[in-house]
Amino acid sequence: MSKWASRDVISMIDFDREELEELFELALRMEKYAHSRLSLLEDKILAVAFFEPSTRTRLSFETAMLRLGGKVIGFSGEEATSIAKGESFADTIRMLDVYADAIVVRHYLEGAAKYAAEIADNPVINAGDGSQNHPTQAMLDLYTIWRELGRVDDITVGVLGDLKYARTIRSLIEGLSKFRVRKIYLISPPALKPRKELLDILERAGIRYEYTERLQDVIQDLDVLYVVRIQRERLPDPVEYERIRGSYRVTIDVLRRAKDSLIVLHPLPRVDELPYEIDQTKHARYFRQAAYGVPVRMALLTLIFDRADKVP
Amino acid sequence: MSSKPSEDQLLIRKIRDGIVIDHIPASKALTVLRLLKITGKEGLRVALVMNVESRKIGVKDIIKIEGRELSRDELSIIALVAPTATINIIRDYRVVSKFKVEVPDSIEGALRCLNTRCITNKPNEPIRTKFVTISRNPLIIKCHYCGTYYTEEDIEKML
Ligand SMILES: [Zn+2]
Numbered sequence: 001m002s003k004w005a006s007r008d009v010i011s012m013i014d015f016d017r018e019e020l021e022e023l024f025e026l027a028l029r030m031e032k033y034a035h036s037r038l039s040l041l042e043d044k045i046l047a048v049a050f051f052e053p054s055t056r057t058r059l060s061f062e063t064a065m066l067r068l069g070g071k072v073i074g075f076s077g078e079e080a081t082s083i084a085k086g087e088s089f090a091d092t093i094r095m096l097d098v099y100a101d102a103i104v105v106r107h108y109l110e111g112a113a114k115y116a117a118e119i120a121d122n123p124v125i126n127a128g129d130g131s132q133n134h135p136t137q138a139m140l141d142l143y144t145i146w147r148e149l150g151r152v153d154d155i156t157v158g159v160l161g162d163l164k165y166a167r168t169i170r171s172l173i174e175g176l177s178k179f180r181v182r183k184i185y186l187i188s189p190p191a192l193k194p195r196k197e198l199l200d201i202l203e204r205a206g207i208r209y210e211y212t213e214r215l216q217d218v219i220q221d222l223d224v225l226y227v228v229r230i231q232r233e234r235l236p237d238p239v240e241y242e243r244i245r246g247s248y249r250v251t252i253d254v255l256r257r258a259k260d261s262l263i264v265l266h267p268l269p270r271v272d273e274l275p276y277e278i279d280q281t282k283h284a285r286y287f288r289q290a291a292y293g294v295p296v297r298m299a300l301l302t303l304i305f306d307r308a309d310k311v312p
Numbered sequence: 313m314s315s316k317p318s319e320d321q322l323l324i325r326k327i328r329d330g331i332v333i334d335h336i337p338a339s340k341a342l343t344v345l346r347l348l349k350i351t352g353k354e355g356l357r358v359a360l361v362m363n364v365e366s367r368k369i370g371v372k373d374i375i376k377i378e379g380r381e382l383s384r385d386e387l388s389i390i391a392l393v394a395p396t397a398t399i400n401i402i403r404d405y406r407v408v409s410k411f412k413v414e415v416p417d418s419i420e421g422a423l424r425c426l427n428t429r430c431i432t433n434k435p436n437e438p439i440r441t442k443f444v445t446i447s448r449n450p451l452i453i454k455c456h457y458c459g460t461y462y463t464e465e466d467i468e469k470m471l
Contacts, residue, residue, distance in 0.1 A: 088437050088438060089431070090438055108429070109429055109431045109434055110427065110429050110458035110460075111455070111456075111458040111459070112431045114457055115431050115457060129431075130458065131429070197454075197459060197460070200461075
């Protein structure tokens with residue numbers, strides 16, 4: 001039995017390199033089924049509980065489950081709000097645990113998925129909780145790097161944008177820390193510098209990292225540029241926001257100095273930190289990254305339900 | 313031993329059954345009581361001495377709690393605010409056990425997380441806080457749920 005069987009997926013910390021590579025290998029095999037059908041999970045029901053809306057993540061999970069022949073139940077948006085008003089989170093999770101074989105949880109509060117996993121008997125998959133963890137996003141981010149560059153080792157990664165609150169950053173860094181990454185550049189405005197918790201992950205993993213405010217100073221070293229949004233509400237001063245927004249935008253001009261092989265990733269949706277003209281460059285991989293979400297989640301569900309040996 | 317008992321020795325001797333928390337850093341006694349959730353309303357007999365001389369730590373506080381014996385686990389969290397504290401368990405006027413407090417590997421229920429976006433701060437949720445010790449010196453604890461780090465100076469705000 002694979003170590004993945006019946007696992008909760010709460011944080012990237014809980015998975016080692018071998019397990020991630022097992023996931024990548026299976027995701028690669030799943031790619032050809034991402035637009036057809038593989039009847040692996042016909043007897044399974046996945047509950048999708050989104051206490052905070054995230055259309056992309058929800059549709060990606062639902063598509064993955066449907067492609068595998070499984071069924072999906074769940075709620076999001078207004079329905080989630082009314083459920084949240086009526087009963088405790090713990091009781092909602094207990095209810096879903098009765099109906100479904102696994103639960104995907106998205107919540108605006110940090111630690112919600114961990115708490116859900118303590119309550120539910122069935123596996124819980126964290127689809128984002130507060131600004132803490134978003135492990136399945138990190139899994140598909142790493143898969144994209146592995147798939148596009150052929151390796152996750154010996155790469156230099158730049159992470160650009162809101163490094164303080166962006167939920168995908170922590171999980172991405174945790175994931176990268178499982179590999180022999182050459183160096184990570186943390187690029188953000190001073191107000192959105194990474195927190196001590198994040199730097200601690202890098203230090204414990206012994207990864208070389210450097211903080212800088214300027215992308216243009218490090219662009220030529222990068223194999224991967226990972227861009228995240230800077231949200232207006234994180235910066236109370238609108239003048240400051242406008243100034244920062246302008247200087248943390250990826251431009252054609254700055255990409256001129258990049259390696260030919262540089263890939264630019266983004267968890268999407270984007271605002272204007274990645275202008276549309278970047279889409280046409282050889283570096284843009286964020287649409288492919290988004291598309292990999294389905295095979296990666298198909299692989300994840302297959303592993304959790306312990307059906308990898310049934311994949312033709 | 314000197315023939316004349318010191319101030320704190322007198323205090324220890326007066327207790328019949330209970331505990332004496334000695335070598336608390338000066339002025340931290342009230343914080344220790346808050347940490348143990350002893351308010352006075354429990355009806356326990358509690359004596360508190362602040363700023364007495366100590367050979368070991370210069371100036372210290374002492375707390376004496378009569379009629380209640382706390383477990384070693386309950387007492388160990390004292391180390392969060394009073395790392396130098398020693399515990400004397402008293403039965404029938406005699407010290408039956410004496411030990412130094414040490415920050416436990418995890419702290420459940422005693423502290424609240426200061427992160428307002430942490431699941432443990434959700435109203436009407438049957439959840440108990442839990443913190444995991446990352447480092448003892450300097451003190452760093454981490455919320456088991458949201459992952460936020462806290463250091464020594466945060467502890468008083470978390471009570
Ligand atoms: Zn917390």
